Amino acid sequence: MLFRVRSVPVRAHWTLLLVLPYLAAIFAVRFPVVAKMSGARPEDLVLPPLAWGLLVAVGLFASVLFHELAHVAVARRAGGRVREIVLMLLGGVSLIEHMPRRPRLEAMMAAAGPLSSLVLGAVLLLVRGITPAGVADLNMGLFYLGQLNLALGLFNLVPAFPLDGGRVLRALLAGALGAARATRIAAGVGTALAVALGLFAVLNGDLLLLLIALFLVTGAQAEAKAERARELLSQVRVSDVMMTHPPTIRASAPMDSALGLMRTAARLDLVVVRDDDTPLGVLLAADVADFPPETRRLVLVGELGDRLAARAVVVSAQASAQDALDEASRASAPYLLAVDRDPQGRSVLVGFLGRGEVENALALRTLEMRRPTSWGAPISPRRA
Template identity: 35%
Template sequence: MSWSWKLGRVAGIPIYVHWTFAILIVWLVAAGAMEGGGLAAGLLQGGFVLAVFACVVLHELGHALTARRFGVPTSDITLLPIGGVARLQRIPEKPAQELLVALAGPAVNLIIILALWFVFQVRLPSSTADSDAILHSGFWSKLLLVNVFLAGFNMLPAFPMDGGRVLRALLAMKLPYTRATRVAASVGQLMAIAFGLFGLSNGAPMLLFIALFVWIGAEAEAVQVAEKAALKGVTVHEAMLTDFHTLHGDDTLGRAAEVLLAGSQHDFPLEPEGDEPMVLTRANLMAGLAAKGADALVREFASGAPPAVAADSPLVAAVALLRERGAPCAQVIQDGQVVGLLTLENVGELLMVREALGQTGDGSISTREGENVY
């Protein structure tokens, strides 16, 4: 996880914290100390934020552990200054299962609320409309209020938030999955506009960040689901680049640039020289030309092995592999030989051709694979 630090594992799931979260803690401790309360007040304020994010971790674990019951693993959970993200490797097969996974997070916050209220007799701040009264209320009262907010806010139908996923799951019980996702995404984007307008009119910049997250997330997942539906039943062989060139490690970057300019290929596998295959990407080629010029050798700027996929394997799974690894291309293997290259650009071109031909898939939920954020 780039830009994130691993805190450990809970129930076998890696927990990461983004580096910006550490800056938030330091800033809050310093702000509390400078307001006149001294270091103790600053540490209490920082401790409160840690308690809030412990609740966020429990919320995300609710999603992850419920998904695990349906055979869906979670890649990791990451803490960000605006909340937490649990990355499920795929969506549960049935809409009813997705509904339970989406409800599990807010249900954890509800359990925390009930425990604080009935077991520990904690009550909400005297005035939840007065921000000053909230700030000066007790530690546990504020934590109770935060969990009420987390449970309620996450249930708003702003896809891809929990409430939006609940809406998508309910719609998917009656509609094709692709259509259900598009409707939920449209509702989510309307909610994002509402968040943005409210944030602008009330001077709430955090709502603007949330609005941006909801808008981008809703559109990205709707496009991803439509893509998977369009690629249902398609194999890697149908999308791969068959007219491709390889380079030798002792070729010059100038030679690589000539091949780049002569065709549409952007990434070049190297002829095997050892145990590990190598690839020269367009980005590395440009960096090498800028750093050492056209006479530098290709092997100096080639990167690690591109992933390999079988020619008859599902294209959806190969696309997910490329995105997960951030790889520029994959080598396509058939009978032990490299017979083509696969890039996301090839996949995009295939999608355009299939759309022009009306081959857009049926949106069946059986094609749900890949990574999904809760």
């Protein structure tokens, strides 16, 4: 983490850390050419080339941050909560939670970044227009910062998912086609554009451009995969994907009995239940390790109460799997404990869901949905 802006942590991605020194070096090494491009005569400039390289690098960083804060401002106004901002070469990623999934809002949020970059770029160039030509350093600074922001705005408007333009495209399509199909189409367009950009980069021997193309392809594929998972999980209930009969330990059991249970179950996590079978939370092997071996039989598992409970969210086994996972992510809890009513009306534990279970369930669902491709397939997969 670098610093916080209005309580939001800001981090820098390695692509940005890579390009800043690169940009600074290019500026410093090719200084006379760079200065002439802005219309300044190198001999009029007071600042040395290295200082210029540094200034432009910091300028890019600040421009990307400004762009990202525009996204964040719209998200916050709509009720979203920003977990962190990661600054990257082409803009950034703001991790936003609680954001209502409404296409119009998503389009507005995505468009806010590039539009603010374009406006800032235009303002900087306008200010340069009224700056006396004699102030060469200020003139050149405004020129490059203005160009940088215009480029950032225009580039991000390209409808290649996961760029902002691709998000706007997806949101516009989502209104008519639904989120899943809209994402597939936007990711397809993004991949195609990125491949074309990659080919162009190879033909021109442009390494930086190739890096950007690769970055776009992986981004588009990752978004498509996440949306596919979301689609699959919203079609099933927690009970369809949970592990039934999970390994459990009673809250009244001594801590030293946990390791044996973990060994038998071949897991490092156990569900903790109270004596009436209602779930309390999840115990990890690391919790046991916090106690010296000779004290473990003197401590009861339930004494760790809050710590165990904070790791898990209790949900109904009948709830939609996607809704339940959203709830867990809001609570920053890695586990879901599924409950159902027993004849006495108590909510007793019936299942368990960790990251591994979700991934297994997704893999199985994907296999089930794949139809045999050849006509003569001797065995067709059974469909649930």
